[in-house]
Amino acid sequence: MNAVLGHGSAESGGLSAAGLARVDAALGELIGAGALAGAVTLVARRGQVVHRSAQGLKDLASGEALAHDTIFRIYSMTKPVTAVAMMILHDQGLWSPDDPVAKYLPEFADVKLLGGGAPAHPPTLREVMTHTAGLGYGFDPSEAVDAAYIAAGVWQADNLGEMMRRLASAPLAYEPGRKWRYSIGMDVQGAIVETLSGQSLPDFMRERMFQPLGMVDTDFYVPADKLPRLATLYRKSKTRGLVVVERPLFGPDAGRIPKIASGGGGLFSTADDYARFAQMLLNKGELDGVRILTPQAVALMTANHLSPQIMAGGYGVGHQAIRPGFGYGFNGAVFTDPVLAGSKVGRGTYQWDGAAGTWFWIDPENELLFVGLIQRMDETAPPAQRITQQLIAEALGQG
Numbered sequence: 001m002n003a004v005l006g007h008g009s010a011e012s013g014g015l016s017a018a019g020l021a022r023v024d025a026a027l028g029e030l031i032g033a034g035a036l037a038g039a040v041t042l043v044a045r046r047g048q049v050v051h052r053s054a055q056g057l058k059d060l061a062s063g064e065a066l067a068h069d070t071i072f073r074i075y076s077m078t079k080p081v082t083a084v085a086m087m088i089l090h091d092q093g094l095w096s097p098d099d100p101v102a103k104y105l106p107e108f109a110d111v112k113l114l115g116g117g118a119p120a121h122p123p124t125l126r127e128v129m130t131h132t133a134g135l136g137y138g139f140d141p142s143e144a145v146d147a148a149y150i151a152a153g154v155w156q157a158d159n160l161g162e163m164m165r166r167l168a169s170a171p172l173a174y175e176p177g178r179k180w181r182y183s184i185g186m187d188v189q190g191a192i193v194e195t196l197s198g199q200s201l202p203d204f205m206r207e208r209m210f211q212p213l214g215m216v217d218t219d220f221y222v223p224a225d226k227l228p229r230l231a232t233l234y235r236k237s238k239t240r241g242l243v244v245v246e247r248p249l250f251g252p253d254a255g256r257i258p259k260i261a262s263g264g265g266g267l268f269s270t271a272d273d274y275a276r277f278a279q280m281l282l283n284k285g286e287l288d289g290v291r292i293l294t295p296q297a298v299a300l301m302t303a304n305h306l307s308p309q310i311m312a313g314g315y316g317v318g319h320q321a322i323r324p325g326f327g328y329g330f331n332g333a334v335f336t337d338p339v340l341a342g343s344k345v346g347r348g349t350y351q352w353d354g355a356a357g358t359w360f361w362i363d364p365e366n367e368l369l370f371v372g373l374i375q376r377m378d379e380t381a382p383p384a385q386r387i388t389q390q391l392i393a394e395a396l397g398q399g
Contacts, residue, residue, distance in 0.1 A: 008048030010395075015043070019395025020051045023388055027372075031056040034241050035382055036357075037234055038066040040373045042271045043392070044279060045366070052271070059232040060242060068271060071217055071230045072373040073248060075265040075354035079186045081205065081277065082263035083129065083331035085193045087297040088208055094196045097126035097300075101133070104192045107168035114144055114171040123176040125192070128185040129330040130305045134172030135183035145173040154184070158259055160191040160201070180306065180315035180322055186331055190263030201261045212290045213280055215273040220261040222254045222268050230254055230268070233356055235378040245377050249355065265355065271371045274360060278369040281350070282362045301330040302350040302362075319353065319383045343386075344393030351385065359385040366396060 010017040020043065027039040038056020042049060054066045089095060095104065100122040102109040113119055119134065127133035138149030148170040149155070157163035167188070173181055190201045197204045202220050210218050222230050234242040250266045251258045258266060276287060281302065285293030293301075304311075304327030315322040320333055325340030327333070332352040338345050346365025353359040357374040370392060372384055 006048045008045075008050050010050050013043075013045035013048055013050035015045060015050055015392075015395045016397065019391065022394070023051075023391045024053045024055065026387055026391060027053075027384070028055055030382055030384075035236070036374050036376055037232070037242055038374070039384075040066055040068060040070060040072075040271045041388070042275050042371045043368070044275055045368045047279065047283070047367075049275070058229075060234070061232075066231065067229070069217065069229060070373070071222055071226060071268050071270055072358060072375060073231075073233060073250075073254075073354070073356050074267050074269045074274065074358045074373070075250070075356055077269070077274065077352055077354045077358050077360060078263060078265050078267040079331040080281075080350075080352055081209065081267060082186045082189050082193070082201075083301050083329075084209060084277075084281075084293060085201070085205055085263070086125075086129065086189050086330070087293050087301050089193065089196050090300070091294050091297050095125060095192070097129070097305075098124050100124055101128055101188065101192075104195050105164050105168070105188070107165050111168055112171050113175065114148075114173055116171075119172060119175050121176060123172065125189075126305060127176045128188050130328050131180050131183050131185055132177050132306070132310065133183065133185055134174050134176045134179075135167075135181070135185050135188070136173055137182060137184050143173075145171060149184075160187070160194055160260055163260060164188065164191045180310050180313065180328065182317040184264060186264035187260075187262055189331075190261065193263070201263055202257075209277070209292060210273075212292060213276045213287055215269070215276055218267060218269040218273045218277075220266045220268070221251060221257050224255055227255050231373075231375045233375045233377055236376065236380055242376070248377070271373050274371045274373075275369060278360055278362050278371060282364060282367065282369055302332070302334060302348065302364075303329055304334045304336045305329060318355075318379070319385060343389060344398055345389050353385055357381045357384060359388075361385070361389065368392070368396075 030036045040054045043051040058066045123133035136145035140146040152166040154166045233245040237243045280287040284295035306327040325337035335349040346363040349363045351361035356377040360371045362369045
């Protein structure tokens with residue numbers, strides 16, 4: 001599938017062609033400086049793709065160029081997809097945001113706080129979907145809750161059900177609803193999707209989203225015939241530049257179906273596929289005559305659910321800094337006041353990114369979406385989302 005949606009010119013979409021060229025130039029400078037191997041980007045406005053770019057290399061050793069259909073590890077850009085899976089079930093009346101997690105995963109009925117004692121209230125689905133439930137991620141042994149996850153072997157489980165049993169045996173980091181902490185909550189949602197639907201998470205997503213939306217290259221693994229299209233994953237070495245990540249998170253062997261399909265970070269996708277997903281959200285749940293969600297479900301998912309106190313608490317992860325004007329919806333961040341948050345995007349913009357530098361946003365006010373795909377997995381990767389949002393604002397004549 002070479003096209004995503006309809007195609008139009010920059011000018012027909014109300015953007016400056018010169019401004020869009022500056023987006024490519026900024027990423028090109030990062031590629032030229034050795035900060036990135038390459039980048040694929042896509043911009044759509046009012047349902048028309050107005051700009052697509054593929055520059056740099058898919059693999060530095062072979063010199064193979066990136067292409068529009070290159071497959072990327074999108075890591076935490078999986079999270080909004082999992083939110084849509086949950087909202088499909090919400091549209092069916094199968095859960096409500098303030099339901100306790102234990103209603104669907106009984107092993108969480110007796111979860112305790114770090115240091116002992118029961119929480120004032122059990123964690124709810126709203127809290128799980130906004131990183132406020134008290135969960136951790138399990139990757140930092142210096143953190144007490146993460147150390148408990150490691151001791152329980154949470155990430156070594158053979159399936160989502162066993163993963164949840166091990167997770168529920170570990171303590172909560174804080175009283176649910178009191179703080180924001182990036183967490184394993186989207187994998188909890190994956191287990192809930194399986195419980196409520198009676199399907200595996202990959203089968204549910206494939207049947208209810210990927211196939212109806214025409215997302216032909218999105219899954220939790222890469223079939224053998226598509227593996228040659230997979231971009232190589234890199235990290236930045238202080239002495240050797242970009243070096244290959246030998247054992248990537250969530251599926252070191254991309255060609256094999258994983259034991260656990262991670263709703264928080266396990267998907268592979270392309271720019272065209274993810275743009276179809278993003279356009280469905282911009283269209284309030286529908287694409288090409290196929291309805292995935294009700295408009296009410298999209299509104300609930302993309303609304304801020306954090307209190308002003310939490311938004312002012314100095315929380316965040318990577319380049320995503322929760323702050324006044326920039327809160328969190330279900331499985332993604334939301335601009336409630338872009339000016340206050342220091343951004344040029346439209347009010348209501350919903351976004352997230354991935355551990356390997358991928359990023360996207362949908363801007364309902366400007367009827368615009370942006371998908372950016374790179375493969376650099378380290379904490380010093382450049383803030384590509386912030387850079388491109390400023391440049392897109394300028395291309396819209398708002399910079």
